[in-house]
Amino acid sequence: MITMKDIIKEGHPTLRLTAEELPIPVSPEVKQLGKDMLTFLINSQDPELAEKYQLRAGVGLAAPQVNQSIRMIAVHIPGIEEGIDEPILSTVMINPKIVSHSVQNACLAEGEGCLSVDRDVPGYVPRHSRVTVTYYDLEGNKHKKRLKNYPAIVVQHEIDHINGIMFYDHINEESPYYLEEGMDVIS
Numbered sequence: 001m002i003t004m005k006d007i008i009k010e011g012h013p014t015l016r017l018t019a020e021e022l023p024i025p026v027s028p029e030v031k032q033l034g035k036d037m038l039t040f041l042i043n044s045q046d047p048e049l050a051e052k053y054q055l056r057a058g059v060g061l062a063a064p065q066v067n068q069s070i071r072m073i074a075v076h077i078p079g080i081e082e083g084i085d086e087p088i089l090s091t092v093m094i095n096p097k098i099v100s101h102s103v104q105n106a107c108l109a110e111g112e113g114c115l116s117v118d119r120d121v122p123g124y125v126p127r128h129s130r131v132t133v134t135y136y137d138l139e140g141n142k143h144k145k146r147l148k149n150y151p152a153i154v155v156q157h158e159i160d161h162i163n164g165i166m167f168y169d170h171i172n173e174e175s176p177y178y179l180e181e182g183m184d185v186i187s
């Protein structure tokens with residue numbers, strides 16, 4: 001199982017590579033890694049397992065974060081209401097691609113963090129407010145999903161990782177909380 005020791009930290013060169021496209025259908029090893037990445041996220045959001053294995057709760061994970069420079073991400077976004085078991089989005093995306101996006105940008109009111117970054121980096125992280133993403137699932141089926149708000153932010157954070165981009169690359173250095181015209185602030 002994936003635990004925090006498997007997650008590489010900023011400064012590790014793999015985090016700055018552009019990851020390789022995967023041939024479809026994926027190999028059994030890649031399939032297993034995808035399942036392990038999703039399981040990590042689910043475990044990390046379970047208070048008992050997170051405590052037992054000292055996991056930092058996460059909603060997304062990209063293969064480069066476990067030192068695999070391939071274009072595969074996992075997201076597990078819990079339902080907002082307490083106790084609603086159905087997650088908003090729980091899947092592994094292979095060769096995810098943003099095929100279209102809104103002109104409007106959005107950012108999380110709290111800023112962003114990263115399981116590969118052991119420090120707080122304050123500031124708004126401007127992203128597309130809405131995205132249309134195509135990807136393959138672990139069975140080799142092609143999907144197209146339109147995402148907005150928090151799920152759109154999460155998927156963009158993960159796709160950044162397979163392109164060697166860290167969230168703080170987007171923060172305005174002079175004015176970290178600069179709000180461009182029409183920015184949607186998501187809380």
Ligand SMILES: O=CN(O)C[C@@H](CC1CCCC1)C(=O)N1NCCC[C@H]1C(=O)Nc1ccccn1
Nearest residue numbers: 057058059060061062112113114115116154157
């Ligand atoms: O690349 C992937 N990562 O670096 C894991 C990140 C991904 C998110 C950061 C902003 C958008 C995607 C992650 O999940 N976090 N960032 C660091 C610590 C907190 C944690 C988090 O937001 N946890 C969470 C949130 C809601 C419910 C449960 N847990």
Ligand code: NI
Nearest residue numbers: 113114115116
């Ligand atoms: Ni991250």
